[in-house]
Structures are given as structure tokens and as C-alpha cells.
Amino acid sequence: xxxxxxxxxxxxxxxxxxxxxxxxxxxxxxxxxxxxxxxxxxxxxxxxxxxxxxxxxxxxxxxxxxxxxxxxxxxxxxxxxxxxxxxxxxxxxxxxxxxxxxxxxxxxxxxxxxxxxxxxxxxxxxxxxxxxxxxxxxxxxxxxxxxxxxxxxxxxxxxxxxxxxxxxxxxxxxxxxxxxxxxxxxxxxxxxxxxxxxxxxxxxxxxxxxxxxxxxxxxxxxxxxxxxxxxxxxxxxxxxxxxxxxx
Amino acid sequence: xxxxxxxxxxxxxxxxxxxxxxxxxxxxxxxxxxxxxxxxxxxxxxxxxxxxxxxxxxxxxxxxxxxxxxxxxxxxxxxxxxxxxxxxxxxxxxxxxxxxxxxxxxxxxxxxxxxxxxxxxxxxxxxxxxxxxxxxxxxxxxxxxxxxxxxxxxxxxxxxxxxxxxxxxxxxxxxxxxxxxxxxxxxxxxxxxxxxxxxxxxxxxxxxxxxxxxxxxxxxxxxxxxxxxxxxxxxxxxxxxxxxxxxxxxxxxxxxxxx
Numbered sequence: 001x002x003x004x005x006x007x008x009x010x011x012x013x014x015x016x017x018x019x020x021x022x023x024x025x026x027x028x029x030x031x032x033x034x035x036x037x038x039x040x041x042x043x044x045x046x047x048x049x050x051x052x053x054x055x056x057x058x059x060x061x062x063x064x065x066x067x068x069x070x071x072x073x074x075x076x077x078x079x080x081x082x083x084x085x086x087x088x089x090x091x092x093x094x095x096x097x098x099x100x101x102x103x104x105x106x107x108x109x110x111x112x113x114x115x116x117x118x119x120x121x122x123x124x125x126x127x128x129x130x131x132x133x134x135x136x137x138x139x140x141x142x143x144x145x146x147x148x149x150x151x152x153x154x155x156x157x158x159x160x161x162x163x164x165x166x167x168x169x170x171x172x173x174x175x176x177x178x179x180x181x182x183x184x185x186x187x188x189x190x191x192x193x194x195x196x197x198x199x200x201x202x203x204x205x206x207x208x209x210x211x212x213x214x215x216x217x218x219x220x221x222x223x224x225x226x227x228x229x230x231x232x233x234x235x236x237x238x239x240x241x242x243x244x245x246x247x
Numbered sequence: 248x249x250x251x252x253x254x255x256x257x258x259x260x261x262x263x264x265x266x267x268x269x270x271x272x273x274x275x276x277x278x279x280x281x282x283x284x285x286x287x288x289x290x291x292x293x294x295x296x297x298x299x300x301x302x303x304x305x306x307x308x309x310x311x312x313x314x315x316x317x318x319x320x321x322x323x324x325x326x327x328x329x330x331x332x333x334x335x336x337x338x339x340x341x342x343x344x345x346x347x348x349x350x351x352x353x354x355x356x357x358x359x360x361x362x363x364x365x366x367x368x369x370x371x372x373x374x375x376x377x378x379x380x381x382x383x384x385x386x387x388x389x390x391x392x393x394x395x396x397x398x399x400x401x402x403x404x405x406x407x408x409x410x411x412x413x414x415x416x417x418x419x420x421x422x423x424x425x426x427x428x429x430x431x432x433x434x435x436x437x438x439x440x441x442x443x444x445x446x447x448x449x450x451x452x453x454x455x456x457x458x459x460x461x462x463x464x465x466x467x468x469x470x471x472x473x474x475x476x477x478x479x480x481x482x483x484x485x486x487x488x489x490x491x492x493x494x495x496x497x498x499x500x501x502x503x504x505x506x
Contacts, residue, residue, distance in 0.1 A: 005343030006350075026365040083260035094482035095475075096441040098448065099456070102463035102471055106285055182355040186445050189357055197358065204361035216358060223353025 028210045033217065036210035046199075050218060053184060053195040056112070060119030060180045068124045068176070069169055072131025077161065082132070089125060097122040097183050101191060115187045122183035123176030130172025134165030167238050174230040181226060185219055196222075287469045296473035305477065308458040312443055312481075315454065318375040319439045323382035324432055330383075331390020331431070335424065341391065348384060356381040356442040360449060374451060378443045382435035389434070393427025394420060426497055433489045440485055444478060455481070 010030045016022045017029035024032075040046030075082040100121055104114035138161065146160035188197025196215050203212035255262065269289050275281045276288040283291075299305040334341040359380045364373045397420065405419045447456025455478050462470040 003346070006346050009347065080260055083258055084264040087261050087265050091479055091483060094437055094440070094486040095479045096444040096456075096482070098441070098445045099459055099475055099478050102459060103475070105463070106466075106468065106471075178353060181353070185355045186357045189355075190445070190448055197355070200358050200361060212361060216354065216362070219358060220350045220354045224350050227353055228349075 025207070026209060028213065032210045033213045037214040037217070040211065040214055046214070046218070049194060049196055049199055049215075050222075053188065053197070053222075056116050056119060056184050056188075056195065057177075057181055059116045060184060061123055061177055063116065063120035064123035064176055064180065065127055065173060068127035068172075069131050072128045072169070072172070073135060073161075073165065075128070075132045076135025076165070077157075089128060093125045093129065097179075098186050098190070101187060105191070110191065115184070115192050118187050119180040119184040123180040126179055127169075127172040127176040130175065131165060131169050134168025134172075135161060137168070138164035167234075170234045170238060174227065174234060177230060178223065178227055181223055284468060287472060292469055292472040292476065295469040296476060299470065299473055304458070308453055308455050308474075309477065311451070312447065312454040312456070315371075315375055315378055315443050315447075316436075316439045316485075319378035319382060319443065320432075320436050322375065322379040323386055323435050323439065326379075327383045327386025327431065327435065328390050328428055331387040331428070332394060332420075332424070334387065334391040335394025336420070348387070352381070352384045352388075355445075356438075357445040357449060360446060374443075374446050377446050378439055381442055382438045385438060386428070386431040386435045389427045389431030390424060393424030393431075396427070397423035429493050429497060433486070433493060436489055437482070437486045440478075440482055 013022075013027065014029045014031060017024045017027055028036075037046070071085070075085055097118060101114065101118045104117050108114045108117070142160055142164055143156075146156050151159055184195070185197035188195035189201045190197075192198050196219050199215035200212055200219070203209070203215065272281070272286065273288050273290060276283050276286050287295075296305075330344075334344060356377060360373065360377045363377045363380075367373055367376055401423065402415070402419060405415055410418055443454070444456035444459070447454035448460045451457045455474060459471060459474045459478070462468075462474060
């Protein structure tokens with residue numbers, strides 16, 4: 001059943017496009033899309049463009065995670081830091097991060113730093129918030145027990161606080177990676193001249209629809225692989241936590 | 248944020264830090280430490296915001312954005328709740344649609360624009376349908392979860408007391424799933440704003456996203472900041488306003504996203 005419905009939909013699409021019930025110009029049959037995908041990898045630059053998107057994603061994710069996790073932990077443990085930083089996060093978190101792109105392009109010029117940073121900012125807020133929540137929602141009894149057994153300072157942090165917050169941190173990283181991918185692809189669609197997002201845009205403009213759907217499917221596969229992969233990794237690494245939830 | 252005495256004494260940093268930042272920014276731009284071309288003074292931005300409001304520019308761009316968000320949200324809410332309820336109730340439908348949704352959901356909504364523009368007339372309809380896409384999945388997912396997490400004992404008890412069909416649905420299943428549905432709606436509304444701005448940047452001549460982009464293209468930096476301020480305010484109103492509304496409507500249920 002899990003495979004039957006997607007396969008059935010694809011077969012239906014193939015049939016309708018072949019019989020020209022739907023316009024094959026706008027909705028090319030899946031077989032032509034997959035041919036275009038294979039051609040793109042073997043003869044075209046699809047592999048290269050995928051790599052461009054993945055590189056941007058990796059840089060954005062690293063740029064976000066490295067400051068966000070310590071900041072979230074610090075905010076959770078030091079009240080004045082939390083008080084001082086929280087207003088900015090509360091105001092900026094619900095803002096569409098793509099709206100920051102023009103500002104970054106003015107500051108840094110139209111180029112990689114602005115594109116990558118837009119993705120990084122998208123992930124940064126999510127990771128900070130999740131990490132903070134991880135520290136704030138930890139069972140206070142754990143802290144008491146740790147203290148009673150003489151854990152203090154660095155030891156209390158590495159043995160009690162960090163392990164307790166780790167599931168939330170991991171969830172934040174996973175959600176952050178997904179948000180960074182969304183932002184990077186959107187930036188490519190809007191402003192960049194390379195990457196999978198740009199491919200969708202370019203093939204849309206030239207109406208080379210098989211290639212357009214190919215790039216589109218590739219983005220979907222990438223998103224699925226990253227989110228599902230990380231969730232599986234999370235379940236394996238953090239066996240003591242509850243189900244990480246589906247969103 | 249209660250106003251009881253002592254709140255300010257307790258949270259003075261939360262007030263002082265933004266105020267200090269704004270004053271520092273103002274001074275730094277005024278004395279030339281920050282380039283005013285890139286970082287206009289907050290007071291200059293406010294003057295430009297006022298001008299945008301009084302000459303009607305802001306309204307002319309905010310109204311299309313609001314109506315698109317409204318249309319997309321209504322579309323996503325109706326279709327999402329219906330799909331989610333159906334998926335929660337019928338296992339076969341859920342198992343069939345799950346893999347389809349799993350592939351489509353992580354795709355950034357703005358990429359749907361080409362596809363949607365083949366399906367429906369270009370222009371307003373395409374913008375609204377594209378904006379609705381991601382919100383629809385969020386609402387459908389959370390609604391499905393909402394139905395599935397209802398305690399089977401409750402359903403069984405209702406059945407024993409003779410509730411079935413429509414009655415079982417309105418008296419047990421819908422209220423049981425409601426906290427999840429409202430969380431999905433809240434997240435979906437937030438997403439509608441995120442997507443509408445991106446979609447307007449790509450293919451609209453009106454709307455807050457378009458205004459931001461046009462201001463960038465002609466390097467009206469002050470207008471960019473002013474527009475950003477409006478978008479940020481809209482984001483705050485949509486996400487925190489709905490959270491407050493939710494707390495009022497469902498005082499017994501914690502927000503699912505905060506668990």
C-alpha cells in the first residue's frame with residue numbers, strides 16, 4: 001500500500017500524458033522526466049548543480065549550528081543572557097528569512113556569502129530556540145540529584161545538563177537543516193545563477209519541463225533523505241528519548 | 248507579559264537591551280561609524296515608514312499581501328483539516344498518501360510556482376495556491392496526528408454509549424483532535440506569511456515582498472528597512488496573536504508544538 005499509491009499516481013500521470021489528456025508540454029510523462037534526469041547526470045551538469053546546492057547547505061548549516069547551540073545553552077543557564085537576547089529572537093523568528101536576502105546582498109554584494117548567510121540565519125533561530133527549550137524543560141530533579149551527588153560547574157554541565165538537553169538540540173539541528181534547505185533553494189530560485197533552485201527557475205522560463213520536473217524531484221528527494229536520515233540517526237543515537245515527533 | 252508591579256524590575260534587561268541597541272545604532276550612524284547608506288538611522292527609517300503610510304504606498308502593498316495570506320490560509324485550512332481527518336480515520340488512505348506527502352512536503356513552496364502556474368490561471372490564483380501548499384501539508388499532518396492520538400478508550404466508551412457516525416465525529420473525534428488542529432493552523436498561518444513574501448518577490452508587482460524587492464532594486468535602503476519592519480510586525484501579530492487566541496479558546500490543552 002505504501003508503494004502502490006505513489007506508483008499508481010505515476011502510472012496514471014504517464015497514461016494521461018501519453019494519451020494527451022493533459023498537455024505533455026506542461027506535464028511530460030514521468031518516463032521522459034526520468035530520462036531527462038539520467039541525461040542530466042550523465043551528459044549535463046546536474047551532478048555539479050546538486051553539489052553546489054549541497055555545499056551551500058553544508059556551509060549554512062555549519063554557520064548556524066556552531067554559534068546557535070552554545071548560545072541556546074548559555075541562554076538556558078544564564079538568566080541575564082536569556083533576558084538580553086530573547087527579544088531579538090522573538091521578533092526575528094517569525095519573519096520570513098528570505099526578506100533578509102536584500103539586506104545581505106546590500107552588505108555583502110550579490111554572491112555566495114549573502115546566499116549562504118540567508119540559509120544560515122533560517123537555521124540559526126530554530127536551533128537556538130530548540131536548544132534553549134531543551135535546557136528549560138529539563139526535569140529540575142535531575143539538577144538536584146546531580147548537585148546532591150556533588151556535581152558542580154563543568155561536571156554538572158557535561159554530565160547532567162548537556163545529556164538532558166541533547167534530544168532537543170538534535171531536534172533543533174534536524175529542523176534547522178530542513179529550514180536551511182528551504183531557504184537555500186528559495187534563494188537560488190530568486191537570486192542565484194546556480195544550484196537546483198535556479199535550475200527549476202531556468203527550465204521554467206525556457207519551458208523545458210522534463211528538466212524542470214527532474215530538478216524539482218531532486219529537491220524533494222534531497223529533503224526526504226535529509227529529514228528521514230537525520231530522524232533515523234536521532235532515534236539510534238539518543239535511545240533514551242521519546243519519539244522525536246513527525247514534524 | 249503581565250503588567251503587575253515588579254515585571255519591569257525582573258525583566259529590565261529584555262527592555263534595556265533593544266533600547267540600547269537602537270540608541271547605539273542611531274549614534275553610530277549619526278557619527279559615521281556605520282555607513283548610513285547601508286545602516287540608516289532608526290529615526291530616518293521611522294520617517295520613511297511614516298511617508299509610506301501617509302502617501303498610501305504601504306496600504307497598496309499590504310492589502311494584496313493580507314488578502315493572499317487570507318485566501319491561502321482558508322484554502323489550506325479547509326483542505327488540510329478535511330484531508331487530515333480522513334487520513335486519521337482511514338488507515339489505508341493514510342498509508343497510501345503518507346509516502347506521497349513525505350516527498351512533496353520538504354520541497355520549498357516557492358518551487359511549486361512553476362507547476363501551479365501550469366495548472367491554474369497565472370496571476371492571483373497561482374500566487375494563492377502556491378502560498379497554500381506548505382500550509383496545507385502542515386495542517387493535514389497535525390490533524391492526522393490529532394485524530395490518531397485520541398485515546399482509544401474514549402472512542403470505545405463513546406461507542407458503548409451509542410455514539411456513531413456523525414455524532415461520534417462531532418462529539419468525540421473533532422474535539423479530541425482540536426488542540427492538534429489549532430496548532431497546525433497556527434503553524435500554517437506562519438508559513439503562509441513566509442511563502443507569500445518569497446512568492447511576491449518572484450512574481451508580483453504588488454505586495455510587501457514586491458515592495459521590499461523593488462526598494463532593493465532601486466537601492467531605497469530606508470524603504471527596505473521600513474518594509475522589513477512591517478513584515479516583522481505582521482509575523483509577530485500572526486504567530487503570537489494566534490497563540491493568545493488559542494490559549495483563550497482551549498485553556499485546557501497545551502500547545503502541541505511546545506511539548
